[in-house]
Amino acid sequence: MLKVLAVTGYKSFELGIFQKEHKGIHYIKKAIRKRLIPLxxxxLEWVIISGQLGTELWAAEVVIELKKEYPVQLGILTPHLQQEEKWNEGNKEQYEWILSRADFIDSITKRPYENPGQLKVKNQYIVQKTDGLLAFYDDEKKGSPFFMVQEAQKKMNLQDYHIFFITPYDIEEIVNxxxxxxxxNW
Structure with missing residues (x-):
């Protein structure tokens, strides 16, 4: 049984989403919700994200909504301290709002950003501490989620670990x- 699930996916800029009002966000959040509710x-007791812009923060917003109806908790394990330091004000506000509603927050390396190795450690740590991964991901467009999916596949090959995908096809189905x-429309 899945108790702890990591969620990752594309960053907003990888999807060409630069505005909070972009209608694609609605469909992505709906797809995340559709996957989370049955779990x-x-x-499922915990949803864990690293706090990246895009899919992960949208997933956090979905979990915060679901907390009104279900006993699910949100954990945020950032790869390093002050990851939002260079974000614009709107993104910082969204992040702070999410942090204020999370049930657990910690930084994996306990230091500000130093090198990309911290991101690799983040992927390994989150996969190690979870029972499964939900990823908004397409094999044909690898992007940033590729690295956590790769870690999850390694763990899945060694033990009981579950990987769930939301694909562009799933989003298209929701739109249709x-x-x-x-x-x-009639």
Missing amino acids: IEEG EEQFNDPS
């Missing part, structure tokens, strides 16, 4: 479903 109903169910 929570089966006993909403358009089909929207009476203004």
Whole structure:
């Protein structure tokens, strides 16, 4: 049974999303919600993110919404201290809002950014501490989630570890479903 699930995926800029109002965010969050609810109903207790912009923060917002209905907790394990230091004000505000609602926050390396090795350590640590991974990921567009997916696949080959994917096809299905169910389209 899955008790602790890591969530990762593309950063917003990798998806060409630069505005908080971008309608793609709605569909991505809906896909995350659709994947999380059955896992929570089966006993998932924790969702863990590293706090990256994009998919991870959108997943955190979904978990914060789900906490109103389900006994699920949000953990944030940043790769290093002050990861938001160079972010714009809007992103910092979103991050601070999420941090204020998280159930657990820690930094894996306990130091500010020094080198990319800290990101590798983050991927290894989060996969080591979780029972599964939910990734918004497409093999044809590797991007930043590739490295955590790779760590998860290594663990899956050695022991009972679950990997769930949200693909661009899944997002497209949600878009089509909403358009089909929207009476203004008829």
